[in-house]
Structures are given as C-alpha cells and as structure tokens.
Amino acid sequence: MPPLVSIRDFRVAFGGVPVLRGVDLALGKGEALGLVGESGSGKSVTWLAALGLLPRHAQVSGSVRLEGREILGAPAAELDHVRGGRVAMIFQDPASALNPVLTIRKQLCEALALHRDLQGNAVKAEARRLLDLVGIPDAGRRLEAYPHEFSGGQVQRIMIAMALAGNPDLLIADEPTTALDATIQAQILELLSTVRRELGMAMVLISHDLGVVAENCDRVAVMYAGRIVEEAPSNQLFADPVHPYAQGLIGALPPLDGPRRRLTAIPGTVPDPAKMPDGCAFAPRCTLAAEPCRLAAPTLAAIANDRSVACIRAEASRRALLGIAAE
C-alpha cells in the first residue's frame, strides 16, 4: 500500500532562486510527523507548494503523491477537492487567517458545503457540532459572530474546526501556536492531539519548538536550507541525533522543565538561498566539516530501517556524539 503522502525530489524556486532543493518525505496514514528547522529552511513552502498555494511566480517541480496519485500540476478542480477535503492546513497567524467581513457560520458552512454531502439545516447543525468539538462555548450564537469578536486562541480553534469540516486524512499545522501565549498554546496542542487521535487523522506539525514536537509527534524531520537533513522516530532523534545540525538543535534545547527557546543557539546563520555554498549547505557552520563536504551535497540515506540522514560524515558524527556523551 502506498503511503498517505509521498514527496520526491521536490523543488521550489522563486525568481530562479532555489528555496526547496530536493525534499524527500513520506507520511503514513494517521501518523504525526514533526517538521523542525530554523526560520527560512522551507518548512511552510514545502506544504504550500504541495497544495498549490504558492503565488504563480513560484517554480515548482518534483512529485507529490497522495495515496499514489500525483497531485502536483493536477487540474484545479481536483486540487480544490484535495485542499480541505483530503489535506487541510492551518496557519500561524490567527489574527488575519479568517475573512474579517464574513461570519464564522459563512466560513465554516462554506467548507462543509464544499466537501460534505449535507443540505439545509444539516449544514448548520454540523457547523455547530464542530464549534462544540473544538471547545467554543455557546456555539449556536457564536456562529453569527465575526472573526474580530474572538481571541487569537479561539480563532485558532475555529481554524481547526474549519480544517475538520472536510474530514481530511491529513492536517498540516504550520506553527499553529507561535502567536499565542503559553497556556493557550498548550490547550491548542492538546486539542490537536485529541481530535487527531479520535479521527485517526495524520498530522504534520511544523514548529520551532522541539519540545512541542517531541510531545506530539511520532516522527521528526529536520530541515535545513531547503532539504531534509535528518529523519527519525522522535525518541531516537532526541536521544541520539546524527546530523551535526540536528545535534546542534538538540544541544541547544533547554532542559525539559526549563523555559522554551527558539532555535537560534547554533553559531552562524542560515545561508542566503541566492548564495548557497557548493556541497553541504551546513558546512560553513559545521564543526565536523571536512574537504569532501564542500564538494558534493550529501543525499538523504538510510542509516537504519526507520532513520535517514544527509551527511557524508554521519558515522564520524555519530562517534563524535557518543564520544561526547561518554565523557
């Protein structure tokens, strides 16, 4: 059986500047995958491009298959069916994610009308049920309200309700809690986990917050400069990261009970997409970088049956890690 989503050699460029440089990623039914990486590494672009949501000037190539069926370059009608109906997406900024001049009912029922075979009163009843489900109190009355009448956390709940409206198989949550304060963040993540488990939905959780990913995801993919550099089950990645970049990220992680920080603790900065170094994009910041690293970009290769890494010195790196750990 083919995986739910399989992305192969996925490339995106804006005005000739490559931003995704060959992403390979697969996701099974009901699986929760975390996607982490510094700002600008291409986490959002990957999924926006996969769903055809980038502006027209983006040049996209490669393959994105949904249960074996290619959706890249699919006709508009088919894509409209996939979006919301098979794969739903929620975004970072709740303040502007909903249309300010339409009521919640209009926006929610629109999604229901598109993807569900419901008529008349059943549509509204279902809308009310969804609002209830995501924890908006007094759903019947609140349906007639406008987005500005809700707090950021509530808007994110409504976004989740809207995403669930089409009974999708996959929910892409692109930093769904970054703009919210800590207690609300926890509630929203809790809600996401619950609905995911109850509905058997797969999820991609994009986040800067490794702690959040560790708690909510089965597997983690680490992105750097438009590529996946390491992919592993969450517990293994956090216990034993192999790619020097992943090691850096996890080394920079504060203790579990400490305050959470953004992923900025690795010295140096992400290379400018217009001036990518030859060879490994991480080389300028990598403590293990050697001559061969600068010659050819390492490809993502399996190191165990459920782990892969894109680093030509993966073995050396692993030993280095173990060596440090033994000290």
Add this chain to the structure above:
Amino acid sequence: MGRYFAIRIGRAALTIVLVVTFAFVVLRLSGDPALMILGPEAPPEVLAAFRKAWGLDDPIWFQYLDYFGAIAKGELGRSMRDGRPAIELVLERIPATLALTLPAFAFKVALGVPAGIYAALHRGSGIDRAVMMMAVAGFTVPSFVLALLLVLVFAVQLGWLPSGGQDSWRHAILPIATLSLGGAAVLARFTRSAMLEVLGQPYIRTASAKGVPWRKVVTSHALPNAAIPTVTILGFMVGTLIAGAVVVESVFSWPGVGRLLVVAVANRDLAVVQCILLLVAMTMVTSNLIVDFLYGFLDPRLRAKGAHA
C-alpha cells in the same frame, strides 16, 4: 452606531463652516467687487453707493456675522450683477452639470472598477501593464489637455463631434468622455491596488486551502474586502458631481455650475461664489457621510466599534 454618526455629522457641519469661512475671507481680501462689477471708469460716488448697498464698507467680521445670520434664515444673498437670488442662479445650472457628471460617473465606475480588478488578478500580464500605463496617463494628463486632445481628434480632424456648446446630446459626448477617462484611470489604479492588497492577505490563502475554487475566492472573499477602500474614492467622486466639471465646462463652453463659478469669481460676484462653494462643501460632506455609513455596512469591525463606543 448612533454615536459613530453623531460624531461624523458634527464633524461634517464643522467642515462646512470652515469652508464657507475660508471662502468668505479670501474673497473679501482679494479685490474690490465694486471695481470688478462696475469697472474702473465708474465714478467714485457710484462705487461708494454700490459698496454701501452691499455692506462692503462694514468691518469684515460684521459682514461675516451678517452673512451667517442670513444663512441661518435660509438667505444666500443676491447676485451683485443682476440682483437675482444667488441660489436661483446656481440651481438653474445644476441640471446641465449633472448631465455631464452623472453619465461620466457611471462610465468611470463601469470602466475603472473592472479594469482594476482584472489587472490585479492578472498581475504582470500584458493587459495589466496596458491598464496601468493608461491609468498613469489618465492620472497625469491634466483634464484640459485631454479635452483639447479629444477636440483636436474628434472635432477638428475627424469632424465627427462638435467642439463646444449645448445644442444636442452630441455636444455632451466629448465633455463626458474627458471626465470619464481621467476618473476611470484613477479608479482603475485604486481598485487594482486595493485588490492586490487583499489578495495578499492570509485569509485568501485560508479560503484556497479549504478548497474554495479560485473564482469564488475572488468573488466572495476578495471583492467584499477590496470594496471597503474603493468606496472611499467612489465617495470622493460623488462629492465632485456638482463642481467637478469646472475645467471641462470651460473648455467646451458648457453652461453648468462650473462655468458659473468661473465667471462669478472673475466678477467678484460674492454671493454667487459663496453659494456655489457652500453647495460644493455640502455635497462633499454628504458624500463623506454616505461613505462612512457604507463603511459601517461593509466592515463589521467598524460596526462593532460604533456600537461599543
């Protein structure tokens, strides 16, 4: 909501008072009406009698109070030229002006709004660039230049249309075209940028992400939002219906309010000028009020603010 409008109506009234005051002061400081109307050859005693009759010798603040007292009683003064009530002179010119400005307004909207929307939806395309080039041209070419250009081509060269006067509907074509083209250009530019701004908003991406077909994203998500800023400029255009044709009426010798204003200013016919300015201020202010009302209607965020304020 009630308070929202109370504040705006108060502000509107203040605007009218300021405009009228400004006009009053400037007109009185910029030349002697007696000399302008009677001519420099008039004997001094005739000039003196004229000034006395119209109260021009009184201190300016006295004239000012007098003037506002009269307005309060609904009197807008008489023309110094022929003694008829100023308001009568102005009112009889309004139909001629509206005969130009109303159709022009309709054409502006019918051309400018769709052109702007189309250009925004096909940003960077050949048609977008063509629309923008015409819009910039229409924006920068002064209306008298455009008017003369149209006369040159359609009246002088081709001889299809008359170059001035008001004898038949054919006389209205060139003035209406002049007014429409410039306005449509402004409107197209404005609509385009309003639309582009909205299309870049995250809620448009949200709509696409939930599977709404693009056509519907445009009609039910983008247009209602882009309408909000566009209404501002439409309101401004409604505000110029009465006096927006001064230049065009002059070029085409069209006997509307604009021409009356030019003549009255040249003659320092104070009552007539003030009457026109009062009328202009009132239309502008009224159209602003309509715009504010439409905002409340189009934008639920404002509606709520008004209700809680």
